[in-house]
Amino acid sequence: MTTATNMRHDADEVLLAFARAVRAAGVPVTHDRSASFLEATALVGLGDVAAVRTAGHATLCAGPDDLHRFDQVFEAFFDARSGLPRTRPATPGATSTATLPEAEGEQDGDGGAADDDAVVRARASAEEVLRHRDVAGLTPAEKARLAAMFAGLRVRAPQRRTSRHRHWHRGQVDARATVRSSLRRLGEPGEIVHRRRATRPRRVVLLVDVSGSMSGYADALLRLAHRLSHAPGARVETFTVGTRLTHLTRALSTRDPERALVAAGEAVPDWSGGTRLGETLKVFLDRWGRRGTARGAVVVVFSDGWERGDPSLLAEQVARLHRVAHRLVWVNPHRGKAGYEPLQSGIVAVLPHVDDFLAGHSLATFAELCEVIERA
Secondary structure: OOHHHHHHHHHHHHHHHHHHHHHHOOOOOOHHHHHHHHHHHHHHOOOOHHHHHHHHHHHHOOOHHHHHHHHHHHHHHHHHOOOOOOOOOOOOOOOOHHHOOOOHHHOOOOOHHHHHHHHHHHHHHHHHHHHOOOHHHOOHHHHHHHHHHHHHOOOOOOEEEEEEEEEEOOOEEOHHHHHHHHHHOOOOOOOOOEEEEEEEEOOEEEEEEOEHHHHHHHHHHHHHHHHHHOOOOOOEEEEEEOOOEEEOOOHHHOOOHHHHHHHHHHHOOOOOEOOOHHHHHHHHHHHHOOOOOOOOOEEEEEOOOOOOOOHHHHHHHHHHHHHHOOEEEEEEOOOOOOOOOOOOHHHHHHHHHOOEEEEOOOHHHHHHHHHHHHHO
8 A cells, every 4th residue: 555545544534533523513414425525625635724624615514504513613623633634754664554453462562552542543443444435345354344343333213103192291281190190189289290192113124135236235234134123122124125025034033143144144045136126015015015014114125226127117116115104215335426326227216206315335324324214
């Protein structure tokens, strides 16, 4: 790896950390906006502070209200770091983050606490970069590290209101409970009791495309399905779609993700096959749709939209699914890549009927998907 590449890599890590700080300040920064910010700063260069600020305004801010928060974070973040990351020549004998030891036992005896801190910073940076990498292009070692990082995803089940009520400190007055409380006091006035509608977890249905064009993402998507299935209070049903429909909920019920993926692999007969989304969605809706699992659920379809069948049939079935489901989310692994345009016949057919069209090629985009599901 060249010195220039290392310096650009370090600068990208700092800029990604700044984008996360802007998001923490309340600006709705998505993965797409972060990627656009990196591309814009690469074009204008890091030597011009005003140009970098303008690039951040154009890519990270969604409206006028975000500009003030952005400027506050910009001043605090880069003043604390003594300015933007500069491209300067490496000193002879300096150790780059790419050559730092991976294990604590590999450091020299004279390194001390300073070497320990350097190793920790290098590991944190490597994990953050790995979160934004395309999972289809990872090496086996990187995939193993990414698999361990799935446990850190923040997953919460979406909630729906029920017809039952529960006691609450404010809200609608519970007349019956208030009167009963007064009778227990022999007619003396007491505290007014309030109530509100109770909630329960809303069902989530995952439809994972395991055709040949999605083979590079199938492992990560099933790991995500396993993580969602074992969230506290979650009600998740998982299916694979390709040339046929396969119900995987029981296979993914095992707590150990590795054993669950092995069971899923044995249950799915059409790995890396063709794509007949229209036909398989019709089978799903006929059996699990109107009066079954999908009704009132958050339905998430993971597919790149390559359809070997009739696109009009796919559009018809997705429209049916949209009418049945509470919310329909379509996740396309190519959505977050630079230069992508939804030109496939399948994607063009389904876009008018989906509520959210998201990227799904990295752990960072999976985290955004979990937030969308939680808010549904």
